[in-house]
Amino acid sequence: xxxxxxxxxxxxxxxxxxxxxxxxxxxxxxxxxxxxxxxxxxxxxxxxxxxxxxxxxxxxxxxxxxxxxxxxxxxxxxxxxxxx
Amino acid sequence: xxxxxxxxxxxxxxxxxxxxxxxxxxxxxxxxxxxxxxxxxxxxxxxxxxxxxxxxxxxxxxxxxxxxxxxxxxxxxxxxxxxxxxxxxxxxxxxxxxxxxxxxxxxxxxxxxxxxxxxxxxxxxxxxxxxxxxxxxxxxxxxxxxxxxxxxxxxxxxxxxxxxxxxxxxxxxxxxxxxxxxxxxxxxxxxxxxxxxxxx
Numbered sequence: 001x002x003x004x005x006x007x008x009x010x011x012x013x014x015x016x017x018x019x020x021x022x023x024x025x026x027x028x029x030x031x032x033x034x035x036x037x038x039x040x041x042x043x044x045x046x047x048x049x050x051x052x053x054x055x056x057x058x059x060x061x062x063x064x065x066x067x068x069x070x071x072x073x074x075x076x077x078x079x080x081x082x083x084x
Numbered sequence: 085x086x087x088x089x090x091x092x093x094x095x096x097x098x099x100x101x102x103x104x105x106x107x108x109x110x111x112x113x114x115x116x117x118x119x120x121x122x123x124x125x126x127x128x129x130x131x132x133x134x135x136x137x138x139x140x141x142x143x144x145x146x147x148x149x150x151x152x153x154x155x156x157x158x159x160x161x162x163x164x165x166x167x168x169x170x171x172x173x174x175x176x177x178x179x180x181x182x183x184x185x186x187x188x189x190x191x192x193x194x195x196x197x198x199x200x201x202x203x204x205x206x207x208x209x210x211x212x213x214x215x216x217x218x219x220x221x222x223x224x225x226x227x228x229x230x231x232x233x234x235x236x237x238x239x240x241x242x243x244x245x246x247x248x249x250x251x252x253x254x255x256x257x258x259x260x261x262x263x264x265x266x267x268x269x270x271x272x273x274x275x276x277x278x279x280x281x282x283x284x
Contacts, residue, residue, distance in 0.1 A: 003254045036247055039254035050246065057239035063229065067088055068198040069240050072205035074095070075102040076244040079206050083258050084251030 006038040019044035022051055036084065091265045094193040101202045104188045108181075109212035112167055119217035120166045121159050135169030144172035147179045159221050167214065196226045205241050 008031050012020050023037045033041040040047035058069060077084075111117075115132045118125040141148045151168045155161045171178040189199055200222045207215035223229055229237065250256075260277070267274040 002256055035259065036251060036256065039250050039256055050250075053239075053246070054243055057236075057243040060236070060239075062236045063233045064201065064227065064236055064240070065197060067090070067195075068201040068227075070088060071090075071098050071194065071198045071202045072237075072240055073244045074098050075202040075206050076209045076241060077248050078099055078102045079106055079209050080245070080248040080252070082248040082251055084248075084256040 002039060004039070004042060006032045006034050007041040008032050012041075012044060016044035019048035023047070091193060095265070097188075097192050097194050097199070098202055100188045101194075101199060102206050104184065105203050105206040105212075105215060106210060108167060109207065109210045109215050111170070112212060112214040115170060117166050117170065117214055119214050120161075120163070121155075121218045122161055122221060124163060124166075131166070131170070133170050133173070135166040136172050138164055138169065141172055143175040144178050147175070147182050148172055151182060158225070159218065160225075165218060167218075200226050201237060204237065205244070208238070208241050209245060 009020065009024060010031070020033065020041065023033055023041070027033065032038065037047055037051070040050060058073065117131055117135075136144070138148055138152065148164050148168065152164045155164060159165070168178065168182070171181055189203065192199070194202075200219060204216065204219040204223050207219055220234075223237070224234070227233065260274070263274065266272055268277060269275065
């Protein structure tokens with residue numbers, strides 16, 4: 001159970017709609033913004049900025065193989081005691 | 085990871101590198117060892133347990149000899165890193181730890197690029213200045229990475245730390261528990277698990 005209840009898409013004010021467009025497309029008609037982005041959706045601009053950072057780092061296909069990036073993600077998460 | 089085709093053993097290899105790096109970093113920080121790769125530090129020594137001189141290794145000489153040859157080939161140093169020379173004060177523990185090190189960071193299901201990137205990422209996250217310096221030349225050689233590539237690696241680490249903090253702070257439940265690698269294979273019940281391809 002998350003600390004804050006996940007926000008529903010219909011709770012997003014019109015002025016923040018642009019910030020949630022990427023997650024709306026990803027969740028295919030879900031009513032609630034769940035998961036790691038759901039934890040940020042109470043501040044849509046923040047969620048959107050983290051998504052942009054993700055696209056430019058973890059999800060960027062640069063010189064590091066994707067397997068290495070995912071392995072780093074798992075290892076850092078283990079090291080931080082992250083249950084998620 | 086399992087979605088990318090790694091086996092249960094491969095995931096355990098990642099765990100092993102993470103815990104091994106963290107445990108070594110605890111000793112280094114506890115004894116105040118300064119980074120000594122690629123070169124030993126200048127100035128007054130402040131280590132709380134002094135590294136032994138290679139010529140005074142005694143019962144640890146054989147293991148230190150192996151480490152010296154490895155360090156020269158992989159890290160590009162002419163000396164045995166201080167971490168190993170501190171452990172040499174307990175030769176049996178040095179030998180056991182070096183053997184584990186060779187197993188955990190040696191050939192396995194993970195390729196060398198993945199293994200050493202994992203080790204550096206954990207060292208940066210701990211944070212361990214000593215092991216961040218120690219793994220730096222190895223990553224640069226094995227991947228290989230230039231400064232731009234190193235920043236790509238650092239950017240990924242930043243992202244993981246950010247999202248770990250968010251997930252922990254908001255107490256998110258894990259999306260997967262009690263799984264096996266075969267469940268992510270074609271036909272498995274998690275074949276369609278979320279996670280998209282990389283973005284170019």
